[in-house]
Amino acid sequence: MKAKLATSCFIISTLLAPVAAYSADPDTDRTHPMTYVKDSAITVKVKAKLADEKMSSLAHIMVDTDSKGAVVLSGTVRTQEEADKAVSIARGTEGVTSVTNKLKIKKED
Template sequence: MKTRLATACFIFSTLIAPVAAYAADQDADRMHPMTYVKDSAITIKVKANLADEKMSSLAHILVDTDSKGEVVLSGYARTQADADKAVSIAHATEGVTSVTSKIKIKKDD
């Protein structure tokens, strides 16, 4: 009985943790629906431009945009050249005002 209760509590807490983390996201610039749509449109454009390069390393790069068109790139690239290429692509995307790179280099094992 105690094992079943402990298992149920563990599963519940595992499932609720991402919801709590999402709820804690307090981006003030995303409070207005049109701002969120604009952010999403820029993010989608950057992701599409990265995908057009057909470099598998760029698939591991995450894109986040704020209301001013500022893009933050994070994730992993195989080489510094790939990371620099991602920054260049993001800069060239319509609507992007600045790019911050938090991309880490991760060599294939």
């Protein structure tokens, strides 16, 4: 009897595990998995373009893309010109709908 109960509990928990994992997904605003892939692709494109500029501070900018193609740039840069260049690069990337600039200019000591 105990073995039958233990086996039943094991089978039920195995069947319910995917349901629990799905309900614990913190990214519930995604309507389709391809949306996440598209957002990631935009982020990678922007990061690659920033890295291609060969300016060290541009490579340290964090890029985040939401489900509608809106990009948020954060981090620190050395000058306002570098911040403007990063925003320009992000705006010129395919798939980007808007750019929010949260870049800070690093004060020289």
